[in-house]
Amino acid sequence: MMTQIVFSVMAASAVVCALACILQRNPVAAAMWLVGTMFSLAGIYVLLNAQFIGAIQILVYAGAIMVLFLFVIMLLNLGHNASDLRRWPALGLAAGVSTALLTTLAGLRFYTPARLAAEVAGASTSQDPARVLTGGTAAQSAMDSLGVVGAIADPLFRTYLVPFEITSVLLLTAAVGAVVIAKRRI
Amino acid sequence: MLLGPALILSAILFSIGVVGVVIRRNAIILFMCIELMLNAVNLSFVALAQFHGLGGQVMVFFVMTVAAAEAAVGLAIILAVFRHRRSVDLQNINLLRG
Numbered sequence: 400m401m402t403q404i405v406f407s408v409m410a411a412s413a414v415v416c417a418l419a420c421i422l423q424r425n426p427v428a429a430a431m432w433l434v435g436t437m438f439s440l441a442g443i444y445v446l447l448n449a450q451f452i453g454a455i456q457i458l459v460y461a462g463a464i465m466v467l468f469l470f471v472i473m474l475l476n477l478g479h480n481a482s483d484l485r486r487w488p489a490l491g492l493a494a495g496v497s498t499a500l501l502t503t504l505a506g507l508r509f510y511t512p513a514r515l516a517a518e519v520a521g522a523s524t525s526q527d528p529a530r531v532l533t534g535g536t537a538a539q540s541a542m543d544s545l546g547v548v549g550a551i552a553d554p555l556f557r558t559y560l561v562p563f564e565i566t567s568v569l570l571l572t573a574a575v576g577a578v579v580i581a582k583r584r585i
Numbered sequence: 586m587l588l589g590p591a592l593i594l595s596a597i598l599f600s601i602g603v604v605g606v607v608i609r610r611n612a613i614i615l616f617m618c619i620e621l622m623l624n625a626v627n628l629s630f631v632a633l634a635q636f637h638g639l640g641g642q643v644m645v646f647f648v649m650t651v652a653a654a655e656a657a658v659g660l661a662i663i664l665a666v667f668r669h670r671r672s673v674d675l676q677n678i679n680l681l682r683g
Binding site: 566 | 601603628645
């Protein structure tokens, strides 16, 4: 019960901050509202048994990526421009797209762990459903046996070791690319 | 066991991100809306990882890495465009239009 109340508060604050972010005229204020959304999402991650993800959400997203955004906004001196909202054809398109998306995804509201288990059992996947859905508490039981960080380190450095190493190449490429693109004279 | 509410919150946040991309013309705010959409997808990964094992949380880790790389390169492109056009308004950036 307490979990649901905290979740509702966090969810409401995430949605309000996101709406304020896309409607705010000043880019600096929009960035601060987006930081609010990210903090609320970090709280929700903790509720969903993902404490480590919640911590790096704050460190990486709210800490590093949003500071990068603020640096660029300040560097370009964008604090005081006129409204950049589009005219009505774009607003109509936005209303249509969002209505279509929400009506399509509204069925997700009725998803329960039992229905998820039934769908995984009925799907023709190569994985054994009993191994995938260990009693509906996969995250909880992994954390009980391995600890918060160990539970995520185990799949990261065993099953997903090659993608993890490729990530380092991606980051190196991005860093070199950003320096080359932003250089004054190539 | 907050599966349904977390998934619908993820859908709402994704829709807000899409609306932001459609209605704004400021390139930096467009990038923020893309980050918002990536966050929404991360939320559904974490919600399903409660039941499917921690592979979902590892995917969130990779999504964050890609988001960081994308933000760095995208903001460098915005910086380079701003030097030529003196603006980040997408209406003024039409070099590739035929």
